[in-house]
Amino acid sequence: MKRLPLPLLLALFTAIPPLAIDMYLPAMALMANDLATDIHKVELSVSAFLIGFAVGQIAGGPLSDRIGRRPVILFGIALFSLTSVFLINVQDLDQLLLLRVLQAIGGGMASVNSAAIVRDRYQGKDVAKTLSLVAMIMMLAPLIAPLLGSLVVRFGQWRDIFTLLSAYAFVVLMILSWQLEESHPPEKRQKSSPWGNYLSIIRHPVARYYVLALAFAFTTMFVFITASSYLYLDHFGQSSDAFPWLFGANVVVMMTMNRLNMILLRRFSSPQLLFAGILLQLGATLALTLLFASGQPSLATTVTLIAFSVGSIGLVAANAISLVLHYFHHISGSATALIGVSEFCLGALFGYLWSLLHNHTPLPMMLMMAVSACLALLCVLLARRVQHSDKVA
Template identity: 45%
Template sequence: MALKTPNTSPNSGPQTAPDSKRLAILLAALIATAPFAIDTYLPAIPAMAADFGAQTHAVEVSISTFLIGFALGQLIGGPLSDRIGRRPVAMIGLVIYIITSAIITGVDSATALNVMRFIQAIGGGFALVVVGASVRDLYDGKEAARMFALIAVIMMIAPLAAPTVGSILLVWFNWQAIFVLLVVYGSVMLIVVGFKMPETTKLRPRYAGPARRVWWTYLEVLRTRKAAGFMLTHTGASAVMFSFLTDSPFMYIDFFGVAPAQFPYLFGANIAVIVLCNRLNNPLLRRMELHQILKIGVGIQLVAVMGLFLAINVFEPSLYTVVPLVMVSVGMIGLTAPNATASFMQYFPHIGGTATALMGTIQFATGAVAGMMIGHFHDGTLLPVTISMLGFGVFANVMVHFVAEAKPTDIASALRQQTALQAEK
């Protein structure tokens, strides 16, 4: 992988670019704080609801609450990391994540759970936002897409293992043990980040403008039309996954009557497809451009969600048809995410943290809204979740074809324009 030329300014001194594989493992472990916080407790939601004396959906709302906090954490943490560095922001986020995870073990109501999950997610957002920004500091174009894909395939160990780990903990302990695990994992990551994570902002020009100017860079990102198209394509494709994620315990355990112990296997099947698609990305990048692969991914996802909608709402729903269609609908994230992210990030070489923050904020906020809407219109059927998945599948395709519509020459031109603008400033 080709790394950017290190910055050798008098203030920073020469910097050695980190080993890409080691960095990918570290960043993947850092980003895994999010799926561990979400997926590990999915099998425990019915037990938590019973413990609180609440309905299952009252506890499921905590998924949407977490996504909102996650979005806010990225919105704040991204510009902050552009100014003070990636590592300090990651460490602050991990401290928040650890403390709130410990507090959650003592909550006794769904309301208290939602409040603490919101704060916990802010810390998680701080930790996640530095991952994309660090990659942007070091890589461009297809190299960035390959790095995002490598991080993703390593990171997928977390959502693949998390529901199984949660189920095992429920067998031997109570649901509080799941959050004790998050405390332990967060503490380990705090030590690793503190001693092993390189400060990648030293490898690119640091933003030196006034603090208030940082927030105006969000407008700059939004005004870059085709970049916004890539961002919204990723948002739509991700919202398909988040819609399923929010309602997955109800879909499999309540609606289809799957035993909680079997839930991790059905959930893990989706992760297996994500990993498979992710690994296909590198061979495809040798023959195709980023935007071409992205269009294929969202197209296949749309076909799958259309089939899922028909299989559940028109025909007699069966696990034998629903599970494969869900696997493809969710699994296409492995193909869409790295290419949409890399395409989007190419437009913003000097404000990687801010750009990553905005993308993450819109992505997770949309996922949260989708979850809340599914909960609000929940009627004991799978119609709300399938409408949500279908709607966002259509949205992603509209965005990639009619808003992004980028070609390699478009992106190269945008890069030159952005670099010229930064030089003038």
């Protein structure tokens, strides 16, 4: 039988993290009640997942450089599916947090290798174009995940969400076992220390700034994801049925930006499109911060600006990853892992800081988003400055 297109195969397992994060957002209030805790403590499970995902990436990237992409991906998905089974019967907050970390480690080990496989197979602008195509397909996951979660809450129990996650991961595992070919042959595998690989990336005068720029741009999105239940369900008083549609606006804009990125790459370079995406994100987050500092913007205004802030990732991610991987062909797994670790660690940190600053208004959330967007722009400007200096020299 004919093999499935590579972007579709990559999207199948890259979709696992957004499914695992977004599907249970509408159920957080019910989870808090069932586990006899506060919703803000349940929201910490998002940060717990981000930490576990970072651990999985930092392990899975270098490991795939050594033994190949395929075995690491299959092991990670198997771990995710098994841990999801245990999450069905979680009894308290501590168990939830611990199991979410373990679940995320499996997801991180698998997902980190998506961009590495693209770098194994493609060169130049084709890397950014393929990553954008993978992202467009994968974006169906965060688009339907909150809706699925809302349907589960309506017709079943919140625990059924983890049943669906386990089943999905198992099906993906079976498909990849049959369809996914190894893209990193033995003769290209690296035997050097992963820490040495990480240091070479961190020390690179340009790549390190692109890594940080992408990490801070994603952090802006993660702050929103962590606080989205509070913002829409609590502050604006929306129902769990309305939540998927409010959340889905971000995904629609992101998918549009991914498609736009593929078209614009015909005329513009990846650094130019990355800069434009960061500026879009910063403008939207600063507008949100000013509006909430001066009064109470409408729900429609808030949803629109957040959609552009989060959706700008469609212009940022593929171009930033492509720019980093351009310098590290033979250790693309390690490079992708460092990108992921930076994204998810900073996302978890800023999400935790939001929980400390939370004063039952959206302003701290908007401030955290604006700070991370400003830092993303600063990193892009530093990268451009180094590149300009090298050209002059």
